[in-house]
Amino acid sequence: MTTSTNLPGHPQVPNLAEVPGSILGRDSAVTKVLLRRSAAARRARYSTVKIWVGAICAGVVVIPVVLAGVLPLPDPIVGALSESSLPPFSAGHLLGTDPNGRDLLSRILHGGQTSLVIGFLAIFVSGLFGIVAGAAAGYFGGWVDTIISRLLEAQMALPLLLMLLLVVALFGPSIPVITLVIAFAQWPEPARITRALVLVEREKPYVAAARVLGLPKFSILSKHVVPNILQQVLVVVLLLLAQAVLLESALSFLGAGVQRPYPTWGGIISDGRELFVTGKPWLVTVPGVAIALLVVGVNLIGDGLRDRVRRAKGDRA
């Protein structure tokens, strides 16, 4: 680069702006419009677009769900049978009611609280466990790595959904059990990413320097290596939230969710499945839209953030 010409040992570098024919000091042929159209600038813009679209999609779902207790909604569990199976946009029931006369909007928002609590708890547990296991495997290597890597491989070969259904049947469909089951399904992903990143990171000079200074292995790992890779791993963990919400709804759909009458998204769809044939499709379509909007939102935010982190780290792909 021309800006780094004043190197020590080369004192007589001329000021390039004063050299005849130099392009420095003149208007560049690379105009601002061209710069804006460049691939790099577009990439930056598109990641912003993704993050914003994602934030809007997720916000449309999350904000009402969080406020469900405050909003003037009918009871989600006890309905009036006189108001059964109303279509959407009925008076007092924006999204209609189910055959028990329960308000669908209220059920979706209250159900969303359960789904979101499970989702956040699950990614907290799986993220924590995955990062600790992955970092240990990557940094210490040897038998630690062998055990953790074998566990990761073994889990891939298991029929996961079936196992999860079994465990829920075994311990009962309570929120802690479903949370742990989802966390168990998800820990390999952050573990694998963390391991891969730590493998690269531990070869860097600052780690060697820390080792030479006599820092204990554990504090090199926790205070120096992990903070440097945390950003990339957390994006992956955020993306897991989308998977957790989907998995929770799938489990509920197969009957291994939080028990009736308490609503969850998968449970509401499952309740509606026998009814869409009889001309009440909104009981299935509307709750699915809520799930899809939230998951699209989270995925877009995660994807946009990942683009940014990658660019900051100078990775091309």
Add this chain to the structure above:
Amino acid sequence: MLKYVLKRVGQTILTAFLAVATVFVLLRMAPGDPAANYAPPNPSSEQLAAIREQFGLDQPIPLQFMTFLQHLFQGDVGSSFFFKRPALEVVMERLPYTITLAVASIVVTAVVAIPLGVWMARRSDTAPELGANIGTIAGQSMPDFWIGFVLLILFAVNLHWFAPSGFDSAASIILPTVTIAILQIALISRLVRREMVVNLASPYLTVARSRGVSERSLTWRYAFSNAALPVVTALGTRFAAMLNGVVIVEVVFNWPGVGELVVNALKQRDFPLIQATVLVTVLLALVVQLIVDLLYPLMDPRVRLGEASS
């Protein structure tokens, strides 16, 4: 080569054993008495005990497991509590439906996702690509059972193009295939895009372009043949996962496959049937994985077996 194959086959058998053993232990720990499901209404405790004895459930669990293993080596997984005939036979009847669905889905996925991914890579960072990108994100964000229901509502209930469920004709496979393929296309096309972007920007491609190789040939013959390895791996993994994982879609469409069978078997606590299903699907998935691994050296001369096994 032979050593590598033997090692992989050994790993496969070990993993299958692990899966079956885990399921066996989990099943025995599960609450609820299977005998109660198969006894006459309001059974006496003698009747229940008789059924338990008939199913071998009165034995201690380690002994049950030993008996189970002994029979397993003779190719016998036991008789289904519900169907009253060998569980393996029941599973094998359902297996062709699941395999058909999985094959159809993976073919549709490959045919759509590869060109889509290549297109996205070539139009990288343009507005249409951003649209396709968001589209693939949406594709992997919808619950699969919900996609199934929406397709049913649209095409079966409203348009009457297809029968709403089950398997009556060859056309019945279309909706479940589309349901599965939407998610898979989203995942695979993004992988193809990622791989192709890297390869399209490589120096060897610039060299080839400077020698006048056509863009079409650059894309497919040069870049894609290098991107193909991870893509084939992913397709193999997805296919293997499908053999275990189309449970939900089968339930939605009442598709008479293994997934639907196992969900009912779980409800009825039909232990031998669950075990037979796990054994067969896990083995099948592992064999697919093994075949993909063994294809590596054929597909890519760079892959030496030493690297592949390390």
